[in-house]
Amino acid sequence: xxxxxxxxxxxxxxxxxxxxxxxxxxxxxxxxxxxxxxxxxxxxxxxxxxxxxxxxxxxxxxxxxxxxxxxxxxxxxxxxxxxxxxxxxxxxxxxxxxxxxxxxxxxxxxxxxxx
Amino acid sequence: xxxxxxxxxxxxxxxxxxxxxxxxxxxxxxxxxxxxxxxxxxxxxxxxxxxxxxxxxxxxxxxxxxxxxxxxxxxxxxxxxxxxxxxxxxxxxxxxxxxxxxxxxxxxxx
Numbered sequence: 001x002x003x004x005x006x007x008x009x010x011x012x013x014x015x016x017x018x019x020x021x022x023x024x025x026x027x028x029x030x031x032x033x034x035x036x037x038x039x040x041x042x043x044x045x046x047x048x049x050x051x052x053x054x055x056x057x058x059x060x061x062x063x064x065x066x067x068x069x070x071x072x073x074x075x076x077x078x079x080x081x082x083x084x085x086x087x088x089x090x091x092x093x094x095x096x097x098x099x100x101x102x103x104x105x106x107x108x109x110x111x112x113x114x115x
Numbered sequence: 116x117x118x119x120x121x122x123x124x125x126x127x128x129x130x131x132x133x134x135x136x137x138x139x140x141x142x143x144x145x146x147x148x149x150x151x152x153x154x155x156x157x158x159x160x161x162x163x164x165x166x167x168x169x170x171x172x173x174x175x176x177x178x179x180x181x182x183x184x185x186x187x188x189x190x191x192x193x194x195x196x197x198x199x200x201x202x203x204x205x206x207x208x209x210x211x212x213x214x215x216x217x218x219x220x221x222x223x224x225x
Binding site: 039 | 117119156157159160161214215218
């Protein structure tokens with residue numbers, strides 16, 4: 001299994017509070033991704049990173065920010081959590097971003113409940 | 116309309132059965148295609164890539180029909196361990212543009 005960890009694995013928080021999720025990899029892969037998974041929607045990309053300090057928005061980026069100060073760590077921040085952000089969050093990594101046949105390896109996920 | 120559509124199931128089949136899942140995608144510019152497997156409360160894992168000529172990996176066969184924008188996964192001789200949700204994934208161009216179907220749930224029963 002790819003060396004990807006996520007922390008925390010479970011979190012309950014209240015509306016309006018900031019939340020930071022961490023993804024850590026030991027594979028030295030260049031690309032890292034944050035997805036959310038909701039029933040009936042499949043996984044949707046929030047943000048991704050193609051290198052240290054290089055990030056870009058995905059399909060559902062509103063309300064989220066990210067940072068990548070080291071190759072191995074990719075942080076996802078909910079500045080002010082809302083109930084609509086209750087979800088399962090998965091981090092993923094890939095060695096490169098193109099030509100598109102690269103396998104993405106996923107972390108174990110973080111279950112976030114916003115009350 | 117979602118970009119990647121799958122029958123959510125559930126498919127309940129006996130051990131040894133053959134089961135087929137279908138997936139349709141709406142973006143004709145899509146370039147690469149995959150099936151991922153996700154066990155309950157676990158992360159998705161790549162099952163197989165889907166090539167234009169079709170490909171097989173043991174009991175699993177994947178087919179792609181670009182003209183109809185349709186992908187299929189066939190599982191022969193189902194095992195109890197095949198019980199999972201199968202995600203169809205379509206990539207438009209590169210890995211920051213992947214679109215996931217909501218998944219098809221399979222339960223294989225003794």
